[in-house]
Amino acid sequence: MIELPKVYIAKEVEDKWYKDWEDKKLFSAKIDPAAKPFCIVIPPPNVTGILHMGHALNNTIQDILIRYHRMKGDQALWMPGTDHAGIATQNVVEKSIAKEKLKRQDLGREKFLERVWVWKEQYGSTIIRQLKKLGASCDWERTRFTMDEAYSGAVKEVFVRLYEKGLVYQGHRIINWCPRCQTALADEEAPHQDLQGNLYYLKYPFKNDPDKFIVVATTRPETMLGDTAVAINPKDSRYKKLIGKELVLPLVNRVIKIIADPMVDKKFGTGCVKVTPAHDPNDYAMGKAHNLEFVNVMYPDARMNEAAGDYKDMDRFEAREVIIEDLREKGLLEKIVPHALSAGHCYRCHTIIEPYLSKQWFVKMAPLAEPAIKAVKEGKIKFYPARWKKVYLNWMENIQDWCISRQIWWGHRIPVYYCKNCPEKIIVSLSAPEKCPDCGKTDIYQDEDVLDTWFSSWLWPFATFGWPFTSHTSQVTRHKSEEELKYFYPTSTLVTAPEIIFFWVARMIMAGFEFMKDIPFKDVYIHGTVRDIEGKKMSKSLGNVIDPLEIINEYGTDALRFSLISITAQGQDVFLSKERFEQGRNFCNKIWNAARFVLMNLEGEAIKTDLCVFFQKEDLDLTNRWILSRFYSTLKELNKNIEAYRFNEAANLLYHFFWHEFCDWYLEMIKHDIKNPQNQVVMFKILEKFLRAAHPFMPFISEEIWQKISPGSGSIMAGPWPHIQEQIIDRKIESKMEIAFLIITGIRNMRSEMEIAPALEIKAVIYAGNKLNAELISSLIPHIKKLARLSDLVVEEKFQHLKSQLTTLVGDMHVSIPLEGVVDIDKELAKLDEKIKKAENDIKAKKNTLSNKNFIERAPTEIVEKERSKLKELEDTLHKLKGVKDGLQ
């Protein structure tokens, strides 16, 4: 007999087993030609990251897949690592040095980067430690960082290769500029958000007739300082004749021309557009087309610059106010109309983006997109749920060039060098050239900018294996890495959130084709976003965050994982409240106590007995055959659902089987005959196999119990996944038992209705209807008697109408309980009559109310409705009471 404590205390077992798994290197995967590879690369969390519910969900799903495949015998590799997260990390470290009243410029590039590395060493593994708390079975020895030396080599290699292919180029363009982070951003990094702004109508006087104006409408009046034209639509009859006329730009007194461009919408505003080529992408295009001057009026921090004259040094929004006031004073402001608009916001600091003209590096995307589109269209890569395929294709088919240079310090420095003597010369090279290839001088300096973080993470599925292997010092390790990449690539499944599709998923597919000539992964599982119970995104500023570590602390990791998974329908957002985790905790406790019960009652030999011995003998009774059949049916469904990424279904299968079939029915049935050898073996085997099947979902409790029941047999995670025994699955047996359950429930129901004390044993008669049923029921008599608390159960073939017996129908069988001597029938009848009388009176009263015209007309409709439904309820009750009375007589 093995004894377990009464309550499962997660805290006391989790760390112990995690350490044991790590010590035994159970997470490590290696090349095994005899096994199938199964590989997941983790979406690398930011080094600045701390575990939130999104991570918890994302990594639980990955861990389930990895543990499942590992138990199935695959070489399951979960490649871990972190992302240097350029802007985010730089911001964090800048904040930290700000406490010392320092700016990064005070330290200088080198010193600042030293500080970032120190910070990274100190805090960068926080998220890794937290993933371990979650039970993540990553192959930690492989942990990569996107700024590792080898990884950085891959990034450089890719830049150089793409440059040589003509796919990386430098361009002078309007890009998304974050004035706070002071860097360019890619389009995806500047998501649009709706704003309530104004449309300002400004009057621009004609040069030759200063009393007359043309009126332009703008949402950003401060940019007027940089206007170099006013545009109208060439087909606009109102303004056609004005084309070529000159205006005097107010406040700056620059003479600008009226030009015609088809891009102008006649219907918007006045139909006249101020053109600011240096501050708006459309205006930029017009500026190019019409050969206009480009006047940049802002500093990189969005204060107005010298070109803004008197407004110099004002912030852009302050300048906006002042300019409007100045124009108003001069009578050049026609009106201000409230106007809803949307503007890009920095995805790191939420500052409103300034479209800004600058020189940046870009990747030409269309050629890269082509094979990536094809692969998804042809189904080589599948999205789960499939609807994301459309989102992906839509984006890919309209892909824009990717701005990859960032004006920050933390990141991969662009491998481009310039010669001070040859200003036009661009040297793209993996390492710093010693001298200029043109003039031979050594006055060489590197591009100041770094690369977009995503320009490194798009290589994650293969760069983590050491690609392109140039940094390997020895042939042996190089060979090993190359072989590993061959074995594990393409990886199996990518698990991520929808907002990452463009940033990362799409780009990995492109990089995969470009550099590996193959897809990076076969399946993409997109899970939902974790939200609070009101559907709001969890965020610190809203204060609605549920901290997974707090849940782990309070309820246990398995409770967290199980609860999270069981409510995550494929691809749907998850609405969470703290109470949800009680379900997982309760389930853990149920498993714990069932195991405790089994172990308490287990005799030594059962553990060692081979289940197959019984099967061959075919001498298992109905109950045991039933639970075995149910287990394997469940297992079959479980496999199917895990493989179809239907994790909630999988979790619910485990839950339902264990709680409501194994505990509520099976254990209750065998309880009174628990020392029966076949019950001993079957209950033990089911527990054991269930633990294995539950392990990917609930790794800790399954291991803890496993170790109690199978000491010395190694970790459950290294053991095999239960094998489906098709021959045990028997629908007939299952439906036979279902009939028994219906009978038991029927009797319990009648007992409850008659208010028969639970402890009181009564008699029951089953009129089976035919011989077959009669035989079946007879074999179940002990179970039914026990579970329905019967002193006696008689099975008859033909139904007999007897007095004082309450009957319920189960299929074609009548299940009756004689009430004579059990309840005082006269008393019951009297009670019933009283109830019936009261119901009838109530109904009368309600009907009276409802037939009162005044009431119907004057009372609020909801009150009337309430009265009506009350009446209906009463009528139903009456009907039922009469039914009960009929049965009793």
Added chain:
RNA sequence: GGGCGAUUGGCUCAGUUGGUUAGAGCGCCACAUUCACAUUGUGGAUGUCAUAGGUUCGAGUCCUAUAUCGCCCACCA
């Protein structure tokens, strides 16, 4: 402007190619406690599956509109 998702008992949600009587968790009501588990057990109540049409032998599921909510994308100044 385009696209996507959601709408099912009091609450939160499942419901996989259309197929018997639409499920779960939580909550609620009644009963049970020397029994592995009150983080429990037994029983119960609550649904015109958003609305209107259509296809079908059959629709929560498919089609077409409509409404409400949410999300994503987009260069209307």
